[in-house]
Amino acid sequence: MNRLFSSAARTVSLSSRAIRAPATPARLAVSGVRFSSNDHGAESFADFSKRYTAFFDNAEDLFELQRGLNNCFAYDLVPGVDVIESALKASRRLDTYSTAVRILEGVREKVENPKQYEAYLQELKGIREELGINTKEELYGEH
Numbered sequence: 001m002n003r004l005f006s007s008a009a010r011t012v013s014l015s016s017r018a019i020r021a022p023a024t025p026a027r028l029a030v031s032g033v034r035f036s037s038n039d040h041g042a043e044s045f046a047d048f049s050k051r052y053t054a055f056f057d058n059a060e061d062l063f064e065l066q067r068g069l070n071n072c073f074a075y076d077l078v079p080g081v082d083v084i085e086s087a088l089k090a091s092r093r094l095d096t097y098s099t100a101v102r103i104l105e106g107v108r109e110k111v112e113n114p115k116q117y118e119a120y121l122q123e124l125k126g127i128r129e130e131l132g133i134n135t136k137e138e139l140y141g142e143h
Contacts (some may be wrong), residue, residue: 021033049080056086065090065099069106078110081123088124100133109137 043051052072059065067086072079079087084107091100104121111117121128121135128134 045077045080048075049075049083050081052079053086056083056090059090059094062094062096062099065094065096069099069103073106073110078107078120080118081120084124085127088127088131088133092133097133099133101136101139104133104135108135 012087052068055068055072056065059068063085072083072087084103086106087098088104091097107120108117111120
């Protein structure tokens with residue numbers, strides 16, 4: 001029994017030393033190159049819109065829709081009305097009303113000023129009425 005305990009203690013001792021091994025400069029070498037899985041390069045706004053409209057038109061589940069929204073809204077631009085419309089249709093097709101409301105919140109955060117947000121809402125009025133989508137402000141009032 002004592003031999004078993006000392007063997008286990010030695011194993012723990014050896015593994016803890018491996019964990020605490022000091023880092024050498026060779027292990028900390030950092031590359032100045034940023035690798036990305038994005039092979040879209042210098043994509044035009046029209047190509048961006050076409051790509052994401054097609055993506056949302058073909059989204060098959062909530063995970064895919066949310067992944068597409070995260071990627072789309074990560075760019076330093078406001079997605080076009082056609083992209084937002086396609087995303088709203090996908091959210092209703094996938095029966096996730098809350099995502100539809102969040103899409104409109106995302107637009108509100110991405111635009112530069114309230115006038116631009118109102119312009120988007122005006123452009124999307126028809127599809128919002130067709131799908132029965134309200135903004136957060138319409139649901140809960142202005143805060």
